[in-house]
Amino acid sequence: MSERTHFQKSRDRLNMKLVITLLIFVSAISILLAIGIGPVSVPPKIVAAILGDRIPILTAILPKEWTELDAHIVMQLRLPRVLLGMIVGASLSVTGVAMQALVRNPLADPFILGVSSGASATATLGMLFGVFHFFGRYSLAISAFLGAAITIIIVYSISRVRGRINITQLLLTGVVTAMIMDAITKIITLHAPNALGLHNAAFWMSGSLAGAKWGYLQLPFIVMLVCIIVLMINYRSLNALLFGEETAGTLGINVNRMQKLLILIASLLAGVTIAVSGAIGFVGLIAPHITRLLIGSDHRRVLPVSAFLGGILVVWTDVVARIIVAPEELPIGLLTAIIGGPFFIWLLKRNTRF
Numbered sequence: 001m002s003e004r005t006h007f008q009k010s011r012d013r014l015n016m017k018l019v020i021t022l023l024i025f026v027s028a029i030s031i032l033l034a035i036g037i038g039p040v041s042v043p044p045k046i047v048a049a050i051l052g053d054r055i056p057i058l059t060a061i062l063p064k065e066w067t068e069l070d071a072h073i074v075m076q077l078r079l080p081r082v083l084l085g086m087i088v089g090a091s092l093s094v095t096g097v098a099m100q101a102l103v104r105n106p107l108a109d110p111f112i113l114g115v116s117s118g119a120s121a122t123a124t125l126g127m128l129f130g131v132f133h134f135f136g137r138y139s140l141a142i143s144a145f146l147g148a149a150i151t152i153i154i155v156y157s158i159s160r161v162r163g164r165i166n167i168t169q170l171l172l173t174g175v176v177t178a179m180i181m182d183a184i185t186k187i188i189t190l191h192a193p194n195a196l197g198l199h200n201a202a203f204w205m206s207g208s209l210a211g212a213k214w215g216y217l218q219l220p221f222i223v224m225l226v227c228i229i230v231l232m233i234n235y236r237s238l239n240a241l242l243f244g245e246e247t248a249g250t251l252g253i254n255v256n257r258m259q260k261l262l263i264l265i266a267s268l269l270a271g272v273t274i275a276v277s278g279a280i281g282f283v284g285l286i287a288p289h290i291t292r293l294l295i296g297s298d299h300r301r302v303l304p305v306s307a308f309l310g311g312i313l314v315v316w317t318d319v320v321a322r323i324i325v326a327p328e329e330l331p332i333g334l335l336t337a338i339i340g341g342p343f344f345i346w347l348l349k350r351n352t353r354f
Helices: 003-036 044-052 068-103 115-129 133-159 167-190 195-205 218-233 235-241 245-250 255-277 283-295 299-323 332-351
Strands: none
Touching: 003 044, 003 068, 003 283, 003 299, 044 068, 068 167, 068 218, 068 235, 068 255, 068 283, 068 299, 115 133, 115 167, 115 195, 115 255, 133 167, 133 255, 167 195, 218 235, 218 255, 218 299, 235 245, 235 255, 235 299, 245 255, 283 299, 283 332, 299 332
16 A cells, blocks of 8 residues: 555544544534523533433533423423434435445435325325224334334335346335335225324424434434444445446446345435424435535445534524424424435536536
């Protein structure tokens, strides 16, 4: 290895450490500020004190300057919601990275295989008619995940040709399956037994973090962490896939195995995310592209950076969603669509420009 190459790699590692450190800092500040913003505001100093009071070493040191209402708002309402926003944003961003590598198209997003439509169909069925009530308080999350899982099994089964995944058939099957599931969802909503249930279903399908609970954090976080680690281990394979299946094959990559792994990871991440937050679109499209504009296309860098950016994006979009028409709130999916729509059009025009 030449001295120049060694220097370049050292500089890249240093820059990456700096970028990750900066993103961790911005994420922490975003969490601290976002917890305090809402119809009832809590100053950042009080938020920090309440959080610090949960650390045994600091409990005896920090002055108790907050009320029980402040503690309840921070610990039971806002903190789980903000943390869920970070997890959901990171999961959607990583799913977007995986899907874009799979189909070799920078305009692919996490829901391109119809996962969100399948989740919406079963979740709506559960909310309006109580079909999955026996799952208890997790009935909504479990019903949405079941719909996502059923959809991806159908899409994956149809897209296999002679034991291999045909990417074109995968995309077309995803689009058609999504249309079928959307039609089923509309049939279910047209027969809604009451207006309140219909409103709740429409709000959930638009994407929201309003129902965040501490019990909803563990599974999405574990799934996100495991999937990111698996993708990071296979970052060279992801880089190779961008050059096409034949080129990746000549580089020693098992393309068929890698495609199956990406479908599994993307479906698992998208399904679990939709189960706890509804369908929040465009995050998986925006965050990976911003990341590539900033640091290039090496997946060893793209995966962690896009995860942080996606989390920060969802957290602040959720802040806007809950204050723009306070004390009511907008579904976060509507705001990400308003932001992501023009961004998608810009990407489309940019990619077709000669």
